Amino acid sequence: MRLLALLMPLALAACLAETPPDPGTDIAPLPPEGSCGAPELQGLVGQPALVLETMRFATTVRVIYPGMAVTMDYQPQRLNIEVDEDKTISRVSCG
Numbered sequence: 001m002r003l004l005a006l007l008m009p010l011a012l013a014a015c016l017a018e019t020p021p022d023p024g025t026d027i028a029p030l031p032p033e034g035s036c037g038a039p040e041l042q043g044l045v046g047q048p049a050l051v052l053e054t055m056r057f058a059t060t061v062r063v064i065y066p067g068m069a070v071t072m073d074y075q076p077q078r079l080n081i082e083v084d085e086d087k088t089i090s091r092v093s094c095g
Contacts, residue, residue, distance in 0.1 A: 036079040036094035044092050049083045 036059050044051065052063060060078045064070055066085050074095050082091040 036077050038079060038092045038094045041079070041092045044081065044089045047089050049087045049089055052081065052089075 037057070049063070057079060060075070062070065062078055062080050064080060064082045066083070076094055078095060080091070080093050080095050081089055082093075084090040
């Protein structure tokens with residue numbers, strides 16, 4: 001019983017002595033900037049928001065109107081299209 005009591009701290013110390021895993025090894029790399037297609041769609045800025053009804057997109061699209069609640073999560077492949085009070089596209093970006 002005494003031997004077990006002496007070996008227990010050694011066993012616990014061996015568990016604690018392990019090197020923690022590198023936090024950067026299990027994180028997927030971010031896609032390249034503009035992977036949502038925003039750079040190619042900058043021509044939409046200044047256009048009426050109605051043009052979006054005639055378009056099809058190859059990625060997830062979020063149209064953001066003034067005062068609209070949106071999540072703060074960043075998704076590099078998601079296309080964000082911001083519309084101003086005049087219902088004109090004011091910004092096209094990834095996220």
